[in-house]
Amino acid sequence: MMVSKLRSKAKEASEWVSSKAGIEAQEEATRQSAEVLKRLREEQRVAPKALLARITILIAVLLFSMGASYRTPNFTIQTQSPQLAEEFGKSAEKHRHDLAVLWLGHALPQWNQPCPVTVRVGPGLGAGGATTFVFNKGEVFGWRMTIQGSRLRVLDSVLPHEITHMILASHFRQPLPRWADEGAANSVEDKTERDKRRKMLLQYLTSGRGIAFNRMFAMTEYPADIMPLHAQGLALCEFLVQQGGRRGFVKYLEDGLETDKWVAATKDHYGYRNLGELQNDWVAWVGNGFPGSKPAGSGTAAVRGDGLRTAGGQVVVSGYG
Ligand SMILES: [Zn+2]
Secondary structure, three states, X not given: OHHHHHXXXXXXXXXXXXXXXXXXXXXXXXXXXXXXXXXXXXXXHOOHHHHHHHXXXXXXXXXXXXXXXXXXXXXXXEEOOHHHHHHHHHHHHHHHHHHHHHHHOOOOOOOOOXXXXXXXXXXXXXXXEEEEEEEEOOEEEEEEEEXXXXXXHHHHHHHHHHHHHHHHHHHHOOOOOHHHHHHHHHHOOOHHHHHHHHHHHHHHHOOOOOOOHHHHHHOOOOXXXXXXXXXXXXXXXXXXXXXXXXXXXXHHHHHHHHHOOHHHHHHHHHOOOOHHHHHHHHHHHHHOOOOOOOOOOOOOHHHOOOOEEEEOOEEEEOOOO
């Protein structure tokens, strides 16, 4: 029983490693995922007492090697210096409160266990990270976050990104469609990071790496080519948030998850008759340089991006940029 439980935990953990974009972050997430899996596989073979001893040693080594630790009600930060640990800890709690209010309209109750957060800080480190957690029988637990970046990017992008994943996981207690989860998390990053993704989105859409919405909505796993999912997820989240706000976006996800009828939920919440129509309007919005106001009705020539078009269910973009 123990083994099968752990096996299902391993499976869920492998399915639910959330990662932030950036090649480095991607590699980190993959490594994290492999580590989690390896650890869980090992757990299946090791007796509980021996396992506990090993974990205790592992944590002691980790704490020692990371220099300093700072504990808040919901996070235990491990990083190079006590000052940074305290700064990240306070920032994480503030993000947790503010982002929960932003997405859900209310603060979250405290988690049963604080989430261990390991932060590598350095001016040359690419911003990114991964958070792992486990869903089981409507509960979410086993938080672990490993992140890196410059001090500023950790504070204004990486922490809010990863904490948004945690807030949504705490709210929904089940996996979200990948595009929506990453889209929401990317949408709370600093503008410099969001602008980078927008630029990359145009590159993806003009080089055949776009993902058709009917395929993207059905994705419960990360695709092998993960970066376009991040960029499209962000731009679609921003597009929908423009039309119905962040709390409206969460309500849309609630509906979609409950019914698993995304076409109907999209129609009810945003008025699009199908995902193709949503995709067409979104492509036009992207092509027009992400205008700030609510886009005009579907399919009008005025809102079509120059050279941007869709065909055969696949996002195809030609002659743009
Ligand atoms: Zn993410």
